[in-house]
Amino acid sequence: MLDNNKYYTPKEIVAELDKYIIGQNEAKRNVAIALRNRWRRMNSKPEIQKEIMPNNILMIGATGVGKTEIARRLANIADAPFIKVEASKFTEVGYVGRDVESMVRDLSEQSVQMVKTQKKKEVNEKAEQIVEDLLLNALIPPLKSSNTSNSGNNVGFQSSDQELNEKTRERFREKIKNKELEDRKIEIVVDNNSNPGVGLVGGGVDEVSMMNIQEMISGMMPKKQKKRKVTISEARKILMEQESAKLIDMDEVKEEAVFKCENAGIIFIDEIDKIAVGSGGGKGPDVSREGVQRDLLPIVEGSAVNTKYGVIKTDHILFISAGAFHVSKPSDLIPELQGRFPIRVELDSLTKQDFFNILKTPKNALTKQYSALFEAESVSLEFQEDALEEIAEIAFTINSEIENIGARRLHTVMSKLLNDFLFDVPDVITPNSRLSVTKEMVHERLSGLVANKDYSQYIL
Structure with a gap:
C-alpha cells in the first residue's frame, strides 16, 4: 500500500519545487495536484478507485525554462517509481531501436529497486549482526570444540585455549564495531555473479521472454562462490549487500513493486515535439514519427505490458510529457494522443x-x-x-x-x-x-x- 506519511500536500510540493525552480507557478501547481491525486485516489472508496484516471500533463515551453527540472525534482519528492524517457529515442514497432513498451519495463525495474532498497533498510540491523560475525570469523576464527575425552590436563588446556580465544574475539568484535580495523585485509567468500551467458538461438523470442528464460536458467545453475582478499571496509559493503539480499523475500518485493508501479508510477516523456508530424528537418519519414505516436497511444490510454516481474497495467500510471514545440505545434500530434494529455501548461520564457x-x-x-x-x-x-x-x-x-x-x-x-x-x-x-x-x-x-x-x- 502507499504510505500516507510520505505524501506531500500540493502546497508542500510547490514549496519543495520553489527551492530549486524559479517561477513557472502554473506548471508547479498542476504537477502538485497530479501528484497528490495519486494519494487521493488510493484513499477513495474501493468501488470508484478504478474509475479515477490520472490527468496526464503536457508541458510546453522553450528549452531551458525548467520543464525537465520540474520533472527531475518531482522524482525526488514523490515516493514513487519515476523514469524520464526521450520520445525521440523510440522507433515504431518493426524498426530497429527501442519500442515504447520498454519505458514501462524500465519503470517496473525502478519500482523493484525502490522496494528492495526499502526492504533492505528494514533488515539492516539483523544483516549488520550477521556481517559483524562474518568479519570476526575471518579475523579470528573460533576454536572448534573437541569431543574427544583425553586426560584431565588436556581438557584443562583446551578449555584455557577456548577461553583465550573468546576473550580475543570479544576484543576484536569491539574494534570491528568501532571501525578501528577498516584498512586491514581479510579473505571473504562472495557469490560469483559472473556466470557465463547462455546463448539462445532462434527467432520470435521477445525481450521479456528472453529475460525470463535467462533468469530461469540462472536459477537452475548452482551458485558459484569465490574467495576475495579485501579490506574490512570493502568487505563490510560486499557482505551487507549479500546478506541483506538473503533476508528479504523477493516474491513480496515483486508483488509490492508491481502495485507501486501501477498505482503510483510516473513516466516523464521529454521531447515529445520531436515525434510530431511537422517537426521537420528532413530527418526520418513522417510515417515513422506517426508510428511512434500510435504505439504510445495504448500505453498512455491504458494497456497491459509484460515485464520480467509480471504484467503491468498502465491505466493509472501518470504520464507527463514536455516539448519546446519550436517547429511543430501540439496540434501536430495525432488527435487521439492529444486527448490523452488533457492538462496543457505553457511555461513562461525567463525574464x-x-x-x-x-x-x-x-x-x-x-x-x-x-x-x-x-x-x-x-x-x-x-x-x-x-x-x-x-x-x-x-x-x-x-x-x-x-x-x-x-x-x-x-x-x-x-x-x-x-x-x-x-x-x-x-x-x-x-x-x-x-x-x-x-x-x-x-x-x-x-x-x-x-x-x-x-x-x-x-x-x-
Whole structure:
C-alpha cells in the first residue's frame, strides 16, 4: 500500500519545487495536484478507485525554462517509481531501436529497486549482526570444540585455549564495531555473479521472454562462490549487500513493486515535439514519427505490458510529457494522443529578473555550486549584488539576440567568467585567499562575449 506519511500536500510540493525552480507557478501547481491525486485516489472508496484516471500533463515551453527540472525534482519528492524517457529515442514497432513498451519495463525495474532498497533498510540491523560475525570469523576464527575425552590436563588446556580465544574475539568484535580495523585485509567468500551467458538461438523470442528464460536458467545453475582478499571496509559493503539480499523475500518485493508501479508510477516523456508530424528537418519519414505516436497511444490510454516481474497495467500510471514545440505545434500530434494529455501548461520564457533569482535563490544555484568548488581549495568566493545583476543582464541579452536556450545560458556565462580563476587555483590564487566578483569584473571579462554575439550565429 502507499504510505500516507510520505505524501506531500500540493502546497508542500510547490514549496519543495520553489527551492530549486524559479517561477513557472502554473506548471508547479498542476504537477502538485497530479501528484497528490495519486494519494487521493488510493484513499477513495474501493468501488470508484478504478474509475479515477490520472490527468496526464503536457508541458510546453522553450528549452531551458525548467520543464525537465520540474520533472527531475518531482522524482525526488514523490515516493514513487519515476523514469524520464526521450520520445525521440523510440522507433515504431518493426524498426530497429527501442519500442515504447520498454519505458514501462524500465519503470517496473525502478519500482523493484525502490522496494528492495526499502526492504533492505528494514533488515539492516539483523544483516549488520550477521556481517559483524562474518568479519570476526575471518579475523579470528573460533576454536572448534573437541569431543574427544583425553586426560584431565588436556581438557584443562583446551578449555584455557577456548577461553583465550573468546576473550580475543570479544576484543576484536569491539574494534570491528568501532571501525578501528577498516584498512586491514581479510579473505571473504562472495557469490560469483559472473556466470557465463547462455546463448539462445532462434527467432520470435521477445525481450521479456528472453529475460525470463535467462533468469530461469540462472536459477537452475548452482551458485558459484569465490574467495576475495579485501579490506574490512570493502568487505563490510560486499557482505551487507549479500546478506541483506538473503533476508528479504523477493516474491513480496515483486508483488509490492508491481502495485507501486501501477498505482503510483510516473513516466516523464521529454521531447515529445520531436515525434510530431511537422517537426521537420528532413530527418526520418513522417510515417515513422506517426508510428511512434500510435504505439504510445495504448500505453498512455491504458494497456497491459509484460515485464520480467509480471504484467503491468498502465491505466493509472501518470504520464507527463514536455516539448519546446519550436517547429511543430501540439496540434501536430495525432488527435487521439492529444486527448490523452488533457492538462496543457505553457511555461513562461525567463525574464531578466528570473535570471537574477536563479543565480541567487535556489538551493543548487550556480553561484553556490562555484563557491563550493572554490571552497574545496580553501578559497572564499563571493558575488556582489550588482555583479549578479550584470550577469543576469548579459545572459538575458544573449538569449534575446542569438538563440534562447533559457537558464542553460547562465552556465556559458559563468564558465567564461570564472574559468581563468579556476585554472589559477591553487598555484596563483593560494589557499585562504578571498575572491570577490564585482560588477566591473563581470563587465570586463564578459564584454567580449556580448560584443561577439553577432558572429556566434556562424559558429557550428
